[in-house]
Amino acid sequence: MISALRNIGETVFNGAAIWGEGLRSLGQLGMIGAKAARADGGLRKNIGPELKSVSGQRKVFEVLRAFSPNLSLKRQLVKSYDNTGTVIVTRNNDCIEVLDRNEDFEVVYGSRMRKLTDGDNFFLGMQPGWDYTRDTSAMRLAARQTDVAEIVLPRAKLLAGDIVERSHGKIDLPAQLSLQVPWDMTKTYFGVGGPDAATMKEWTSTLFWYLFEDLPADPALDQKAMSYAAALRDYLDTAIADRKANPTEDADILNRCLALQAADTPGMSDIGIRNNLLGLLIGAIPTISKACCYAMDELLNRPDELILAQSAARAGDDATFENYIWEALRFYPHNPVIYRRATRDTVIARSTFRQARVKKGQMVFAATLSAMFDRRAVEAPHEFRVNRPFETYIIWGYGMHTCFGAAINKAVIPAILKPLLAQRNLRRAPGPAGQIDTGPTPHPQHFHLEFDA
Ligand code: HEM
Known part of the structure; x- marks a missing residue:
């Protein structure tokens, strides 16, 4: 009672x-x-x-x-993938429902993925089924979770510490640090870092933009993406052929894929390996960098929390330090929504007062930023708290398509930010230089910070 x-x-x-x-x-x-x-x-x-x-x-x-928790609009907010309108879903329960109902709410990226591979889909563009299981299973064997602690993290820590030390108190976060560390991971751990760092960063950032952020369907971006995708495919084809001709003992994803191919693993033909690497590369570099910039920006806007995060970094209290980053990313996540398309007429939040009809073909925005501020699911959502369970954070997807790089993100983002946040008097550079500058892209290009070297 x-x-x-x-x-x-x-x-x-x-x-x-x-x-x-x-x-x-x-x-x-x-x-x-x-x-x-x-x-x-x-x-x-x-x-x-x-x-x-x-x-x-x-x-x-x-x-x-x-x-209006589930707002249905006739307007197409996304032009890059076919749809007949938009539903914006804002409550935590309802966002989770959309991302859990794969059969009713499909991933849409397949059409553009196929343009990038010049043929086959990549698993983020796939619905549940054999193709998805085949590719994710093979790639999970190639990119093992144990690699994060054994290979990826030690290298990221070393490199980030070195870059910060050599910056002598003035650093451009994306240009010098937060793009460089994930790029280095693609070279040393994926085994396919591109012809050089600048080219691979440019290819992957542009292709990520094209796949996920090109809501207006810009024809100039389409043209650029097609030429970058062709160059990336050529590079990967050559890298795979070279590695077969000149085998190495390196514990990298490319060698693991080739070992799976030698064992006749489904999906691991040369083209299969190339397409899987292409998808992984696009996801890996611009995302980690953007998340680092956003977390740093949020902390710099919060002087009290900044001091505490810095103390944790200096004291080597990694668990507390990381919680500051996840909480900063709750306030300023890499992506505020994840979108899906309804495969049939259906309803969301059935048998509630907010039940909403969704028509087949409507794009459904699961507003994950909103979900993380829904007080029905998140206690005191407007307070910056560092004792929240990690499940509170929907900062790299939810459900079947949850980020393949989740374990990498959890290790590498703190590894990049810790040596910087450990510095004395960390601050924004004066004027506009100390604000995130994305240039004409959706990704941070410059963000100048200073500290007492
Ligand atoms: C902070 C960094 C990252 C963020 C914010 C992020 C974000 C996301 C999100 C939101 C999704 C789900 C997309 C959807 O459901 O529509 C996703 C999926 C994915 N991400 Fe990440 N990502 C990050 C880093 C990475 C890295 C480092 C890799 C590669 C190692 C990667 C590879 C992928 C792949 C392959 C998928 C598809 C998973 C599947 O379909 O099962 N991402 N990511």
Whole structure:
């Protein structure tokens, strides 16, 4: 009886708090809109950047969670993959539901993946079935989780420490550190680092943009992606042939794939190996770098938490230090949504007041940023807390397609940031240089930081 009353009380309290948060964010968005309307160029010109910023997105999601948790729009927000409209899903339960129902909500990337491989799909573009099982099983044998502690992490720590030490108190985070460490991983651990670092960073960042972030379907980007994909395929074909002609004993993913091929493992033909490596490469470099920049940006915006994260880094308290990074990424995650497409007419959140119809062909945005701020699932979501269970964080996907590199991310992101955060008086460089600069791309190009060397 007492627990029933407590449950009712909690439900009423949470409901009221969610409405309160929604109203507060609505008011703040109104003020942002009024300010944008008064600025040079008016509302249309100035509102976009405000709403695209992560704090703007959090406010919009707060309003939606309160007043329209599953918002169905006729408008196609994604032009790069066929669809008939959009549903924005904002509550934690409902996002999880979408990402768990693979048969109803399919991954859409297959069409562009096939353009990049000039033929076959890559497993992130596949639905459940034999092809997905074959490729992920083979690649899990090639990229073993034990490699992270034995091979990837020691190398990342050494390299990051060395780069920070040689920077003498001034560092451009993406250009010097957070792209370089994952690139080095592709060279030394994947065994396919490209003709040189700059080329591989450029290829993978552009192809990642093309696959996942090109919502308007930009024809110029399409053209560039096609030429980079052809160059990457040629490079990989040659690297595979060279390695077969000149075998090595290196414990890298390419050698493991070739050993699987020698054992007649399904999916491990030369083309199969090439396509799997191509997909892994695209996922590995720009993502780790962007996440490092966002976590650092969030911590720099929070002086109190920054001091505590730095103390943990200096004290070698890795568990606490890492929790600062995961919590920073909750506030400023690499991607705010994951999108899927409905394969049939269906409903989300069945038998609830927020039950929403989804039409076949509609793109469904599972707003993972919003899910991590839903107080029904996350306690005191607006507080920066470092004692949350790791399952709170949906920072690299959820369900069947959860990031293949999850264990790598958990090790390498802290390894990159720790030597920097351990420095005295770490700060942004003065002026715009100390802010993330993405240039014309969706990825951080420059972010200048300083510390007392
Ligand atoms: C912080 C860094 C990273 C972030 C934020 C990230 C993000 C994600 C997300 C959100 C997904 C799910 C996409 C979806 O469901 O539509 C995903 C899947 C994937 N990621 Fe990552 N990723 C990161 C690093 C990496 C690395 C280092 C690799 C390669 C070693 C990688 C390879 C993949 C692959 C192959 C998949 C597809 C998994 C599957 O379909 O089963 N990612 N990643």
